[in-house]
């Protein structure tokens with residue numbers, strides 16, 4: 001069997017590794033033009049996208065899938081555990097500490113997977129892409145998908161903007177929250193909505209600048225002014241810092257939002273802004289010395305009813321791009337990958353392809369929708385000020401963290417890919 005994967009981001013690359021494991025030949029196609037990126041290698045060497053983005057937090061659900069792909073040791077060697085997540089007032093006062101190990105230990109037997117791991121996004125991507133290269137999976141760049149032809153009786157064909165095509169037995173669209181695969185196959189009205197939140201992400205060498213970083217994952221928050229700063233410790237050397245603000249709804253603006261404050265794309269000027277916001281000195285220093293500042297514009301994809309149409313499936317942000325406030329986005333995408341892997345393990349033949357893709361959608365739509373909803377609720381906690389003032393939301397966040405901490409309320413649920421797929425297979429037998 002042959003698969004064309006559209007998008008070689010984290011989820012696309014992980015999907016390729018999963019399919020390779022079950023003997024499905026696949027190629028990756030990405031719109032990225034490597035000539036415009038540093039670290040650009042030739043076509044047949046491991047393709048890397050260069051240094052972009054900040055960090056990602058991988059909880060037990062994501063770690064399980066990475067382990068199934070055989071890459072856990074390499075991940076552990078390149079990341080740091082984050083045993084706590086802490087919410088503060090913007091000035092660092094009133095810390096609310098969440099024990100992330102306890103959250104995962106409630107659901108996961110393997111102690112190695114209890115602490116979430118923090119890793120540079122580009123590092124994780126390069127681990128995946130090198131593994132793809134070693135497995136002989138080819139990556140084609142400058143391939144922007146524009147259309148898909150799914151005519152019964154012939155292979156399904158992906159058409160790219162440069163006029164070339166790729167044909168395969170099936171296509172997986174892992175082309176991110178603005179997915180062309182989704183729009184081409186599932187309908188152009190299924191578009192991600194701008195949330196009014198904009199910001200910047202940077203990376204900082206804290207060791208070189210003698211900046212003390214206490215926590216591993218910290219949020220500094222002013223609900224009234226709708227300002228949020230997040231710091232993530234990736235190693236004793238490096239941290240990532242993220243600044244975000246929510247604008248005011250404004251009919252006159254084309255995207256419907258007027259920014260509350262114009263953030264400059266410049267570390268020293270951003271640091272001045274943060275100083276004005278009243279963040280702790282160490283946070284301001286982190287911003288001042290940050291490099292590789294990249295913009296983050298936050299979108300939310302409405303819930304989809306299906307992730308499968310004909311011989312095309314979508315995975316990752318293409319299927320369920322969500323606001324980043326709960327840190328569940330990538331983990332949800334990797335659960336898609338774990339599910340695809342398990343389904344093909346049970347049904348490796350072409351004659352079952354339609355069943356595999358339908359079951360994939362059936363299993364993943366409810367789980368992904370629930371994570372997207374949790375993320376929206378966390379965003380509400382961060383930015384909204386209730387009728388009773390910010391105090392009430394603070395109080396609610398306090399109660400929520402308190403309850404998550406004691407497992408009275410689940411922060412998230414791990415989707416157990418092998419168990420969920422086995423259950424589905426069992427229920428099919430009895431039909």
Ligand SMILES: Cc1cc2nc3c(=O)[nH]c(=O)nc-3n(C[C@H](O)[C@H](O)[C@H](O)COP(=O)(O)OP(=O)(O)OC[C@H]3O[C@@H](n4cnc5c(N)ncnc54)[C@H](O)[C@@H]3O)c2cc1C
Pocket residue numbers: 006007008009010011012029030031032055056057058143144145146174175176177178179180181201296298315316317318324327328329330331332333
């Ligand atoms: C600020 C921020 C912080 C986040 N923090 C976390 C976190 O801590 N933990 C977590 O789990 N998640 C986090 N997320 C979410 C996480 O980043 C995403 O869920 C994840 O990157 C999705 O991966 P993906 O491969 O589906 O999509 P992407 O990473 O968007 O990759 C899509 C790929 O498809 C390519 N592509 C796009 N269009 C086309 C086309 N037409 N043709 C061909 N190729 C195309 C792109 O070039 C890209 O390489 C965060 C997100 C944001 C915005």
Ligand SMILES: *[C@@H]1O[C@H](CO)[C@@H](O)[C@H](O)[C@H]1NC(C)=O
Pocket residue numbers: 096097098099401402405
């Ligand atoms: C959560 O648990 C940790 C220890 O496991 C504790 O330090 C922290 O204060 C607790 N947080 C809340 C809000 O109860």
